[in-house]
Amino acid sequence: MARSARRAMVVASPFLLAWAGVLGIFAALADRLPDRLATHFGSSGHADGFTGPGAFLSVVTALFLVPGAVVGWLAFRSRTALGARRALVAVGYGTPAQLGCVFGLLLLANADAGAAGSEPGELPLWQLAVSFAVGAAVGWVGWLLAGLDPASPSGDTDPGRGPRLPLAEGELASWTRTVGSPVLIGVGGATAVLGGALALAAGPPAGLPPAAIGAVTALLSGCRVTVDRRGLTVTARFVARPRLRVPLERIERATSREFRAMELGGWGYRSAAGRSGLVLRSGEALCLRLAATGKEFVVTVDDAATAAALLNTLAERGRTAAPEG
Structure with missing residues (x-):
């Protein structure tokens, strides 16, 4: 039980830390943030989409805590050592780190926007490159931590x-069955609904990818x-x-x-x-x-x-x- 709890904490902690980090930046900049946050930036780096602070925090919380709870529960129930899934653990570390970095940079770009007639800040593409570098570095940490829980030889x-x-000589036979997964149907449906909600709250670019992923997951559930x-x-x-x-x-x-x-x-x-x-x-x-x-x-x-x-x-x-x- 203790080992399962440690595994759950190892895989869930990057999601919790990234969420806490974004909330900390938001709290530190709260007095300098505008009523509508610039949340989408074009290829030129200029803002072209806006979201209210409440909706922004709701999306951030859902993106970090829901996946974190799911992977933590799966790790707690699993009997497989993390050492057998080092690549997945690395991705599980790098993804929230990269997203947290993007959200933090987005909040910094919004600081003092709209004050004294100033325009919203910019989010140049080189900053996105920095976020991917941060994700890769944190993913490497996850790879190393997973190695501390070695896989048992099969x-x-x-x-x-x-x-x-x-079967008689020359006799042919075949067998076939269908099988479905209630879990994948539920996860796919929930993801599609979440994508639809995001599309309404933050625009189609934010909601269509998870909606599509959810629909495909449900389609391939059997x-x-x-x-x-x-x-x-x-x-x-x-x-x-x-x-x-x-x-x-x-x-x-x-x-x-x-x-x-x-x-x-x-x-x-x-x-x-x-x-x-x-x-x-x-x-x-x-x-x-x-x-x-x-x-x-x-x-x-x-x-x-x-x-x-x-x-x-x-x-x-x-x-x-x-x-x-």
Whole structure:
């Protein structure tokens, strides 16, 4: 429990610190800020969009605290060491640092704007470059901190064992199921609604990106899993692409087991040291041991035992039929 709490604090702290930093700058400059803040700047650096201070603080709070709470909760529930997700932790540090720097520079650009007839300040592009440099530096700190929580080596199992589905010589068979993720549907819908609210409060440029991301997340919240003579194929439920395929020759062994989403750190396509997979929910999962690399690939889906048995039979048939070199 204590280790989980430490992980949650490690991944959530940059969001909290960035939020507190922006609020601190706002409080320090409160007497010098105009009634309407310049929040959007054109390529020339001049202001062309404005927002009230209350709306500005609401957006800042939502952008930092909501993602911070989500990643903190996921880290608390996860059994995966942060060392297996160093790249994600680095991004999780760099993103709020870069956004916090942008918001801080924006507030400084608004200081004394409108006083004595002065024009709103400018936000030149070189300052945005500075914010990305700050994000990269803080992301490196996250990379180093994640390394203090090393990934545990994945255990190995006997590749010669695994269920089989009896098939007569020359007999063909296929298996298919659909699976959906209530979590991704909820997250996608909430993100789309938040994007719509941002579009109304701060303009389409601020709201359309999260609205689009939310819509795509909801659209890709379900998939069809198929096993046949080509191997394992996973496609989105409503669109033909993206598609993921693991051919039979890459499959060393297939099994099924109960799988918790937090074993891979959450929902969606996930990757960790020695393991990757498409996790749409907790529950029964198809687990593949990949040839050559020995890594595990996981897909959560109902009736995974049948899929594993058919894959083992088809893969064994393919190895038997392959000419010896």
